[in-house]
Amino acid sequence: MGMKFALGVVLGLALAAIVGVKVLGLQYVFGVVIPYAALGTFLIGFIYRIIDWARSPVPFRIPTTAGQQYTSLTWIKPSKFDSPYTKLGVVGRMALEILLFRSLFRNTKMQLREGGKLTYHWEKWLWLAALAFHYSFLIIFLRHFRFFADPVPGIIQWLENADTFFEMGLPGILLSDFVLVVAATYLFIRRVVIPQVKYVSLPADYFVLFLILAIAITGMLMRYIWRVDIVSIKQLTMGLVTFHPTVPKGISVLFFVHLFLVSILFAYFPFSKLVHMGGIFLSPTRNLPNNSRMVLHVNPWDYPVKVHTYEEYEEEFREKMVEAGLPVEKPLEGMEEDKAE
Amino acid sequence: MKIYDAKPILIGLLIFVGFVSMPFWLHGGKVSPPPDPKLDTPAIQILEKKECVASKEYMRTSHMVILNDWRTQAVRNSKRFYVTAGGANYPASLQRACMKCHSNKAQFCDTCHNYIGLAPYCWDCHLPPKQETAQATK
Structure with missing residues (x-):
C-alpha cells in the first residue's frame, strides 16, 4: 500500500512536469522558478534543522560503546574507536562512521533456529549496497558541477574520465550511474523481500528510493537513449547560477522531468529522513567521548528552581x-x- | 536560545552551505556566454547545399553516436562509406568526412566541448586538420 502510494506520487510528479512543459508551456516555471524555490527551501530548511538540533542540550555522555573503555589497568586493552575517551578517538570514530559506515558493517542477521536456538549470521550486503549507493551518488553529484561552472574545473573532468574508465560506447558508460541504480534497486528489493523490514517500511521510505531511482533513470535516458542538447541545458543552468535565468529553446521535456524531480528531492530533503546527511554529525551516541569517569559534566539546565515549602x-x-x-x-x-x- | 557546541557546528554548517552555493558565488552573477560554433570554413562556403550527414538537431545531440558507429563499422566490418538519409555517400571517417568541412576544430568542436568540460578521446589518435595557411605551405 505504502509502496504503491509512493510510486504513484513519483510518477505523478514526473507526469506533472511533462504536462506542465508539453501542454501548458511552463518551461520558465519548471526551469527557473521551481529550481530556485527548491534550493531556497533546501538551504533554509537544512540550516533550520541543524540549528534546531544544536539547541538541544546533551548534558551527559551517552555514547553507545562497543568495546572496552580507557582503563588504568595496563593489562586491559582499551578500544579507542569503539569506546573513545579522547577527542582524537571520537574524530576517528566519526570518520570511520561517515566515510565507511562502520556501524552498518557490524550488521548481523538474527535467526531463531529449531529448538529455540538463536543464531547470528554474517550479513554485509546492506553495508556494501549502502556504501556503493552513497559513493556513487556523491560522484554523480560532483560530476554535475560541470553544468554549474564555466570553465569546468580540471578535477571535475578528471572525475568524469575516471568514471568512464572503460570507454564503452559514446557517450561513454559512466560506472557511477549503473552502480547507483543497482545499489538502490538492491535497497528497494531488500525492503520488500525481508518481511520484518517490509513491516517497518513507510511510504516515506519508498518515496525517496523511487524518487532517486527516477532521477537516475531520467538522467541515464538523457545520456544513453534519448540524448538531449546539453549545450542548451548548460546555458539554462549557467543562467540560474549567474542570476540571469534563460530558458533556451529546444530542450527536451526529459530534462524538465529530471530537473523537476531533483527540485523535489532538494525541497523535500530537510523534511525527510534524508537530513541524516547533517544529522550523522550530530549523533550524540557517536560524537561524544566516553569520559564520564574523568570529566564532570554539569547539566546545563540546572537553574534555581522556584519551590513552595x-x-x-x-x-x-x-x-x-x-x-x-x-x-x-x-x-x-x-x-x-x-x-x- | 543557546546553541550548544556552537563553534564546530556553525563552522561545519558554513562549509556545507558554502559548498552547496559554490556555483553562485564562483561566478559572482557574471553572465557566461554560450558557445558559438563557427560554420564559416572555406570548404563549407563553397558548398552549394549546406547540409551535414544528418539533421542539425540530431548532430547537436548525437554526433558522437554516428562517429562511434562509423568506427565500429569500419574496424569490424570494413564498411568505410556511409549513405545519408538524403542519399549522399560519405567516407565514414572523422578526418576524411567531418573535418573536410569542419576544418576549424578550435572554433567548432572545441567551443562546445570546452563549454561543458569534455575532452573527447578522438584526438588521442586522430589529427586535427592544420588550418588553411599551414595546408598551403605543405
Whole structure:
C-alpha cells in the first residue's frame, strides 16, 4: 500500500512536469522558478534543522560503546574507536562512521533456529549496497558541477574520465550511474523481500528510493537513449547560477522531468529522513567521548528552581485547612485565644 | 536560545552551505556566454547545399553516436562509406568526412566541448586538420 502510494506520487510528479512543459508551456516555471524555490527551501530548511538540533542540550555522555573503555589497568586493552575517551578517538570514530559506515558493517542477521536456538549470521550486503549507493551518488553529484561552472574545473573532468574508465560506447558508460541504480534497486528489493523490514517500511521510505531511482533513470535516458542538447541545458543552468535565468529553446521535456524531480528531492530533503546527511554529525551516541569517569559534566539546565515549602503552604492555607478539619502544625492564632477563654 | 557546541557546528554548517552555493558565488552573477560554433570554413562556403550527414538537431545531440558507429563499422566490418538519409555517400571517417568541412576544430568542436568540460578521446589518435595557411605551405 505504502509502496504503491509512493510510486504513484513519483510518477505523478514526473507526469506533472511533462504536462506542465508539453501542454501548458511552463518551461520558465519548471526551469527557473521551481529550481530556485527548491534550493531556497533546501538551504533554509537544512540550516533550520541543524540549528534546531544544536539547541538541544546533551548534558551527559551517552555514547553507545562497543568495546572496552580507557582503563588504568595496563593489562586491559582499551578500544579507542569503539569506546573513545579522547577527542582524537571520537574524530576517528566519526570518520570511520561517515566515510565507511562502520556501524552498518557490524550488521548481523538474527535467526531463531529449531529448538529455540538463536543464531547470528554474517550479513554485509546492506553495508556494501549502502556504501556503493552513497559513493556513487556523491560522484554523480560532483560530476554535475560541470553544468554549474564555466570553465569546468580540471578535477571535475578528471572525475568524469575516471568514471568512464572503460570507454564503452559514446557517450561513454559512466560506472557511477549503473552502480547507483543497482545499489538502490538492491535497497528497494531488500525492503520488500525481508518481511520484518517490509513491516517497518513507510511510504516515506519508498518515496525517496523511487524518487532517486527516477532521477537516475531520467538522467541515464538523457545520456544513453534519448540524448538531449546539453549545450542548451548548460546555458539554462549557467543562467540560474549567474542570476540571469534563460530558458533556451529546444530542450527536451526529459530534462524538465529530471530537473523537476531533483527540485523535489532538494525541497523535500530537510523534511525527510534524508537530513541524516547533517544529522550523522550530530549523533550524540557517536560524537561524544566516553569520559564520564574523568570529566564532570554539569547539566546545563540546572537553574534555581522556584519551590513552595510546606511551611509556606500551611501559612497560606491554614485557615481553610482548619475549617476543613485538617491537622496543622501551627494552630491558628484566634483558636488559641478561644481556648484560653 | 543557546546553541550548544556552537563553534564546530556553525563552522561545519558554513562549509556545507558554502559548498552547496559554490556555483553562485564562483561566478559572482557574471553572465557566461554560450558557445558559438563557427560554420564559416572555406570548404563549407563553397558548398552549394549546406547540409551535414544528418539533421542539425540530431548532430547537436548525437554526433558522437554516428562517429562511434562509423568506427565500429569500419574496424569490424570494413564498411568505410556511409549513405545519408538524403542519399549522399560519405567516407565514414572523422578526418576524411567531418573535418573536410569542419576544418576549424578550435572554433567548432572545441567551443562546445570546452563549454561543458569534455575532452573527447578522438584526438588521442586522430589529427586535427592544420588550418588553411599551414595546408598551403605543405
